[in-house]
Amino acid sequence: MSHQHLQVAVCIVSHNSADDLTGCLEAVARQTHRSLEIVLVDCASTDRSLEVARQFRPAGIACKVIDLGENLGFSGGTNRAILESNAPYILTLNPDAHPTPEFVSRLVDRAIAPSMYRVGAVTGRLVRFGSTSDPPVLDACGMRLTPTWRHLDRGSGRTDRGQWSTPERVFGATGAATLFRREALEDVALKGEIFATEFHTYREDAELCFRLRERRWEVLYEPTAECRHRRHSVPARRRAMPATINFHSLKNRYLLRAYHQDPANLLLTFVPTAIRDLLALGYVLTRERDSLAAYRWLWENRRHILNRRADLRRRRTCSSWQLNRWFFRRRGAL
Numbered sequence: 001m002s003h004q005h006l007q008v009a010v011c012i013v014s015h016n017s018a019d020d021l022t023g024c025l026e027a028v029a030r031q032t033h034r035s036l037e038i039v040l041v042d043c044a045s046t047d048r049s050l051e052v053a054r055q056f057r058p059a060g061i062a063c064k065v066i067d068l069g070e071n072l073g074f075s076g077g078t079n080r081a082i083l084e085s086n087a088p089y090i091l092t093l094n095p096d097a098h099p100t101p102e103f104v105s106r107l108v109d110r111a112i113a114p115s116m117y118r119v120g121a122v123t124g125r126l127v128r129f130g131s132t133s134d135p136p137v138l139d140a141c142g143m144r145l146t147p148t149w150r151h152l153d154r155g156s157g158r159t160d161r162g163q164w165s166t167p168e169r170v171f172g173a174t175g176a177a178t179l180f181r182r183e184a185l186e187d188v189a190l191k192g193e194i195f196a197t198e199f200h201t202y203r204e205d206a207e208l209c210f211r212l213r214e215r216r217w218e219v220l221y222e223p224t225a226e227c228r229h230r231r232h233s234v235p236a237r238r239r240a241m242p243a244t245i246n247f248h249s250l251k252n253r254y255l256l257r258a259y260h261q262d263p264a265n266l267l268l269t270f271v272p273t274a275i276r277d278l279l280a281l282g283y284v285l286t287r288e289r290d291s292l293a294a295y296r297w298l299w300e301n302r303r304h305i306l307n308r309r310a311d312l313r314r315r316r317t318c319s320s321w322q323l324n325r326w327f328f329r330r331r332g333a334l
Helices: 018-029 049-055 073-083 103-112 182-188 204-214 235-240 243-260 263-287 289-300 302-315 320-327
Strands: 008-014 036-042 062-067 089-093 097-099 119-128 138-140 143-145 151-153 168-170 177-181 218-229
Touching: 008 018, 008 049, 008 073, 008 103, 018 036, 018 049, 018 097, 036 049, 036 073, 049 062, 073 204, 089 103, 089 182, 103 119, 103 177, 103 218, 119 182, 119 204, 143 204, 143 320, 177 182, 182 204, 204 218, 204 243, 204 302, 204 320, 243 263, 243 289, 243 302, 263 289, 263 320, 289 302
Parallel strands: 008 036, 008 089, 036 062, 119 218
Antiparallel strands: 089 177, 097 218, 119 138, 119 177, 143 151, 168 218
C-alpha cells in the first residue's frame, strides 16, 4: 500500500543535545519516506544545540527550528512542536535516537494497514548504541505494565537474540521514537494539552498511553522498524542523575496513579504497590532527601490533581477490565 503521500512531522525536543543532534538529523534525512518535515524545539540549551539545528538543512525536507528560551521539558517542548505542524502523523524522536532508513516507512505501513483496531500509535524495535562487535542490546520493544504500577520497556537491557519479533499490540510506547496519529492525540488531549505539562520530563509518555487506552486507541509494535537509541536515564544510574530528574521521576510515579487508577485496580494492585511505595519512601529518607520535595508538590497541587482526575474519568470510554488486564498480561497478538 502506497503511503508516500502521508505527511509525517518529526518532532524533536533538544536541551543541551548538540553532541547527539547531528547524527539524529542525518538519520532523519536518510529516511526512505520522503513526505517529512522536521520541527525542532530547543528548551533553553546552553551548548551549540541551536547552532547545530539551524545549520542542518536536509535537501527536500522542511526544517523549522524554534527557540523556546525556557526549559519546558519533553512535554512542553513536544506540545509546541506538534502545534507547529498540520501533518496527520507525528513522530516523536529524541535527539539521541537514530532511526534506520526504513523506520518511518515501516511504522506508517503498520499504522495504515487494515486492522480491526483503532490504531493511535505505532512503535518500533529500539536497540542501544554499542560496539559493533558486541551482541546488540535491546532498549525498547513496546511498553508493558506490572502490578506494582511500573511501566517497563520490553527487552530493556537484554541481549538481542531475535525475541519480540512478531507485530503485536502493546500497552504503550516510549516517546523516544514513536509514531502517533494526530487524530488520536487530539482526541485524548485535555484542555489543549497532548503531553501533560505537569509531568515535564519522565513518565509523560506512559501517561499519554493511559489516555489513549482509556479512549480505546490501540498501540502497536512493529519489529521491522528499527532505531538505535543512546538511553541516558535508567534506574541503575539514579544516584548519578540530576536532582531535578529524580524529583520529576518520583513525583510523576504518584501522578500517574492519581490520574488513572480506578477502585478495581486499587484492590488488584494494593499490596505490591504499597510495598513499593514504602521502599521508595525509605530510599528517599535515607539516600535522596532532595526528592522529598516531590511529596510536598503533590500535596500543594492536590486540588489540580483531583480536578484533572475527574476530567479524565468523565472522558473514559473503555471498561475497567479492558484497562486493568494490561497489568497482568505479557503479550497481545494482532
